[in-house]
Amino acid sequence: MEIVVALGIAVLTASGVWLVLRPRTFQVIVGLSLLSYAVNLFIFVMGWVRGGVAPIVATMGATDPSRFADPLPQALVLTAIVIAFATTALLLVVLLAARGLTGTDHVDGQEPER
Amino acid sequence: MSGLVQHLVVIPVVLPLLAGAFLLVIDEPRHVLKASISLASTLLLLLAALALAVRADAAVTHVYSLGGWLAPAGIVLVADRLAAVMVLLTAVLGLTALLFSLARWHRVGPHFHALVQFLFSGLGGAFLTGDLFNLFVFFELLLAASYGLALHGGGILRVRAGLHYIVVNLAASLLFLVGASLLYGMAGTLNMADLAVRLPQIPVHDRPLLEVGAAVLGVAFLVKAGMWPLGFWLPATYSASSAPAAALFCILSKVGIYAVLRVSYVVFGGLPVADLIAYGGMITLAFGMVGMLGSQDLGRIASFSLLSSAGTLLAAVGVGGVATIAPALLYLLTSTLGTAALFLLVELIDRSRTPGANVLAVTADAFGLQDEEEEPEEPVGVLIPASMAMLGLAFSFTSLLIAGLPPLAGFVAKFSLMAAILHTDAIAARAWVLLGLVLLSGLASVIALARAGVRAFWGGSGVVPRVRLIEIVPVGALIAACLALTVFAGPAMAYLHNAADALHPADAYIREVLRAP
Numbered sequence: 163m164e165i166v167v168a169l170g171i172a173v174l175t176a177s178g179v180w181l182v183l184r185p186r187t188f189q190v191i192v193g194l195s196l197l198s199y200a201v202n203l204f205i206f207v208m209g210w211v212r213g214g215v216a217p218i219v220a221t222m223g224a225t226d227p228s229r230f231a232d233p234l235p236q237a238l239v240l241t242a243i244v245i246a247f248a249t250t251a252l253l254l255v256v257l258l259a260a261r262g263l264t265g266t267d268h269v270d271g272q273e274p275e276r
Numbered sequence: 277m278s279g280l281v282q283h284l285v286v287i288p289v290v291l292p293l294l295a296g297a298f299l300l301v302i303d304e305p306r307h308v309l310k311a312s313i314s315l316a317s318t319l320l321l322l323l324a325a326l327a328l329a330v331r332a333d334a335a336v337t338h339v340y341s342l343g344g345w346l347a348p349a350g351i352v353l354v355a356d357r358l359a360a361v362m363v364l365l366t367a368v369l370g371l372t373a374l375l376f377s378l379a380r381w382h383r384v385g386p387h388f389h390a391l392v393q394f395l396f397s398g399l400g401g402a403f404l405t406g407d408l409f410n411l412f413v414f415f416e417l418l419l420a421a422s423y424g425l426a427l428h429g430g431g432i433l434r435v436r437a438g439l440h441y442i443v444v445n446l447a448a449s450l451l452f453l454v455g456a457s458l459l460y461g462m463a464g465t466l467n468m469a470d471l472a473v474r475l476p477q478i479p480v481h482d483r484p485l486l487e488v489g490a491a492v493l494g495v496a497f498l499v500k501a502g503m504w505p506l507g508f509w510l511p512a513t514y515s516a517s518s519a520p521a522a523a524l525f526c527i528l529s530k531v532g533i534y535a536v537l538r539v540s541y542v543v544f545g546g547l548p549v550a551d552l553i554a555y556g557g558m559i560t561l562a563f564g565m566v567g568m569l570g571s572q573d574l575g576r577i578a579s580f581s582l583l584s585s586a587g588t589l590l591a592a593v594g595v596g597g598v599a600t601i602a603p604a605l606l607y608l609l610t611s612t613l614g615t616a617a618l619f620l621l622v623e624l625i626d627r628s629r630t631p632g633a634n635v636l637a638v639t640a641d642a643f644g645l646q647d648e649e650e651e652p653e654e655p656v657g658v659l660i661p662a663s664m665a666m667l668g669l670a671f672s673f674t675s676l677l678i679a680g681l682p683p684l685a686g687f688v689a690k691f692s693l694m695a696a697i698l699h700t701d702a703i704a705a706r707a708w709v710l711l712g713l714v715l716l717s718g719l720a721s722v723i724a725l726a727r728a729g730v731r732a733f734w735g736g737s738g739v740v741p742r743v744r745l746i747e748i749v750p751v752g753a754l755i756a757a758c759l760a761l762t763v764f765a766g767p768a769m770a771y772l773h774n775a776a777d778a779l780h781p782a783d784a785y786i787r788e789v790l791r792a793p
Contacts, residue, residue, distance in 0.1 A: 182447065187439070194446050201450045201457075208461035234466075235457065238409055242453055245416045249449070252423055253442050260439050263432045269443075271436040 167207055174200035185274075187257045187267045191250065198246035202239050209235030284331065285340035285355045287324040288363050288400030289414075292317055296393030307383055314382075314389035318374055321396060322367040325360070332360035333771060339406070339789050347789045348470045352406040354789055357775035358605070362403040362527075362534055365609060368757060369527055369616055370396055372750035376620050377520035379747045384518070385428045395421035395524060402531055406789055407467040408456045408493075411535065415452065415500070419445050422528055425521040426513055437509075437516040444499065444509045452496035458489025468542045469789035472782065475543065490548060494536065501532030502586050503553075504560040510583055511567060515575035519623035522578070523616040529586050530608055537593065537601070542782045550594045554706060557591025558713055560584070565717045568724040574625060574732065577724050578618045581678050584717050585611035588693070595710050596697045601776035603692035606769060610685040610758055614677035617754040621671055624743050624751075625732045663743040668733050670748065673755045675729065679721040680714075685761035690714060692769065 174196050181193025209232030217230040264271040295317035302310055332338065332355050340353040355363075374382075374392060382388045398418025405411050423445075426438045460466050462482050463474045478486060495506070502510040510529065514522050540547045547553060564584025571577045585607070592604045673684065680690035694714060697707050761768055778784060 182443070190443055194443065194450075197447070197450050201453045204454060205457040205460075208457045235460070238457065238460075241409070241413060245413070246446075246450075249416065249420060249423075249442075249446055252420065253439075253446060256423070256427065256435060256439055256442055259427075260435045263435050269439065271432065271439075 164207075167203065171200050171203050171207070174203070185269050187260065187269055190269060191253055191257055194253070195246075195250055198242075198250065202242055202246070205235050205239050205242060207235075209233075281327075281331075283340070284324060284328055285338050285353045285404060286342070288321060288328070288366075288404065289353070289397055291321055291324065292393040292396035292400065296390045296397060299390040299393060300387065304386055310389045311378055311382060314393060315371075315374060315378075317393060318367065318371050318396070321400075322364075322371055325364040325367040328355055329357070329360040329364045329771075331355075332357045333774065347406070347791075348465060348467055351410055352467070352789055353401075353404040354406040354785070355404055356778050356785060357771060358534075358538070358779055359403045361605065361609070361772070361775060362530070363400055365530075365612060366396060366399045366403070366527055369524065369612065369754075372753050373520040373523040373616065373620070375753075376523070376747055376750040379744045381429070381518050381520050385430060387424065388428055391421045391424040391428070392524065394418075395425065399527065399531065403534060406469065408459065408471075408539070409466045411539075412449070412452050412456055415531070415535075416449060418528070418531070419449070422521075422525065425524065426517045428521050429518040433516045434518075437512040440509050441513040448496045448499035448506075451492050451499075455489050455491075455493030455496060458485060458492065462486040462489065467789070468539065469782075469786040471543045472545065472786050473790070487548075490544070493539065494549070497532045497535045497539070498556070498590075499532070500529065501536065501590065502529045502560070502583050503532075503556045503590055504563045504583075504587070507560065507563075507583055507586070511576055511579035514579040514582065514619075515573065519620050522575070522619040522622075526582060526612045526616040526619065529582060530589075530612055533586060533589050533593075533608065536590075537779065541779045542785055545782065546780075547594060547597065550597065552594075553590050554594025554710070555591075557587045557589070557594055558706070558710055560587025561591055561710075561713050561717055563587070565713070565720040569720050571724065572728075574622045574728045575619070577728055578615060578622055581618070581721060581724075582611075582615045584721075585615065585678075588714060588717065591710050591713070592693055592697060595704070595707050596700050598776065598780045599700060600693060600696040601779060602769060602772040603689065603696045605772045605775060606685075606761070606765075607689035607693050609768075610677060610689045610761060613754045613758050613761075614674055614686055617670070617674045617751050618678060620747075620751050620754070621667065621674060624667055624747060625671065627742065663748070664733065666748055667743065668729075670751050670755060671725075671729055671733070674751075675722065675725040677755070677758055678725065680718045681722070683762060684755075685758040685765065688762055688765045690718065 178193045178197030178200060181189045181196065184190060184193070215229050215231065217233045260271060261267055266273055268274070295313060299310055299313055338355040339347065340355070341347065342351045342353065345351065370392065377388065395418050398414045398421060401414030402411060402418060405414055423438065423442050426441055427434050456466065459471065462478055462485055463471050465471055465474060499506040514525055517525065536553070561584050564580045564587055567580030567583065568577050571580060589604050589608055592600045592607070677684045677686040680686040694711055697711060700707065
């Protein structure tokens with residue numbers, strides 16, 4: 163399972179970095195989204211306990227606290243998702259504005275001279 | 277009253293946040309109401325920051341547990357001297373930039389006041405927070421506000437520069453998250469004081485991963501600080517943004533430096549990669565210097581001087597270590613105030629070259645300003661006699677401040693910085709290189725600013741710029757603040773020495789945070 167998750171993070175990160183380095187704004191924004199997915203998954207994995215149970219203290223019968231999954235990374239991921247989502251939305255607006263004002267989707271606002 | 281004093285620490289975060297949220301619901305045409313709310317909030321922020329700075333000097337730290345949850349598990353705000361000084365700097369800078377914007381900038385785009393208040397809230401939180409993840413949250417808050425402010429006024433130039441700015445900072449934020457989560461994965465906590473306690477207990481085979489986490493975190497901070505080669509976005513963005521926004525941004529690059537100092541000294545008990553920071557800072561300094569000399573435009577000169585001041589700070593802390601923190605902080609204060617004054621002046625001086633309000637013309641069509649008809653020809657206001665002379669005087673003072681020549685505080689700061697570097701036990705070769713670079717950058721600033729000044733004041737179009745009193749007073753206030761720092765350099769240095777002493781053996785900080793009542 164760890165291998166699969168690690169591979170997932172790796173593929174997402176690699177694709178994200180590759181796309182961010184493209185000169186087109188749309189590819190950059192998709193790349194940033196992929197990167198943020200990879201980062202969120204990464205944070206999530208940081209608190210991973212294989213087979214961990216939900217960290218809820220049952221009323222009947224004592225649950226072994228050592229089997230609890232760490233809840234904090236999940237809270238962190240939640241915050242990170244919200245923030246990344248909001249800032250990406252903001253970037254999208256700026257991207258559209260840049261596209262409208264410059265008439266090109268090149269990240270520098272003009273096509274390179276050849 | 278004692279209840280309010282007890283909650284003083286949280287005011288720099290909550291007050292601007294509430295004010296900003298309230299400003300969002302007020303309709304755009306009600307400029308006077310919006311400006312008064314924003315101004316009132318900023319004034320209160322300044323008072324709170326002053327009270328915080330005074331109180332922080334009495335005790336070591338004030339720990340505020342949000343929601344009453346105690347430190348290692350709960351979220352804390354910590355106000356020690358360093359944080360208090362930075363909040364105070366934010367408030368001073370914010371008030372002057374806001375006053376300046378009242379002349380016309382606050383009407384040139386939507387939600388200017390709300391964005392400024394959110395920026396203050398993010399800055400206050402970033403300076404006061406006691407744990408890494410909230411540092412990230414507040415960074416995002418201030419960055420989101422700064423994205424809006426960078427685009428304030430619109431136009432192709434701003435959008436193009438803003439696009440790069442946002443992408444670079446989003447990528448840096450993702451690095452920040454990776455670094456913070458690696459530290460959490462290794463140490464099991466995000467509270468800085470708790471991290472400092474737990475780090476020695478981490479097994480040796482986990483150390484490399486922890487160091488990778490810290491390094492990634494450091495890269496994220498240094499992007500904000502604009503260290504070479506992570507700071508190429510800075511000159512384009514800052515010189516393209518509107519004058520009050522650029523003045524506010526002067527403190528944004530200092531947030532990165534503050535975070536480097538805070539996290540390094542509290543969590544790691546020292547600068548972990550001092551060499552890297554030292555050389556990176558020196559290259560940044562040199563880059564900023566060359567950029568200043570190579571720029572024609574006054575706005576770009578100001579941006580590059582901001583870069584070189586960030587480089588000076590990083591290099592000084594990297595080379596000199598603990599002994600240079602206090603003079604570096606004084607330099608941070610003066611260079612921030614000086615560069616902000618320069619950014620404000622740039623716009624006023626530019627008016628002599630391009631009569632009329634060309635900026636307004638660019639932005640008016642983008643935003644469809646309503647009060648265009650009210651002020652058809654004279655959007656700049658009344659003519660002050662000898663406004664050119666006032667501008668010239670302000671410009672020369674600002675130049676002295678940035679170059680670090682006497683009699684203003686820039687000199688005191690640079691002099692004490694160099695003295696502190698010279699007083700380190702074994703003066704390494706790089707210390708001499710840094711001293712040379714600092715001196716050279718002063719010379720480069722004088723040359724670049726004098727050249728630009730001569731072109732603006734003597735070789736101009738002969739048009740006397742129309743400057744409103746409300747625009748020149750904030751510039752004067754920034755210079756006056758630096759003058760006050762010169763006159764009261766003794767007490768200021770004593771305060772900053774105390775701040776540095778509390779920062780380096782951070783034992784008191786850690787103890788207070790973990791045993792907060």
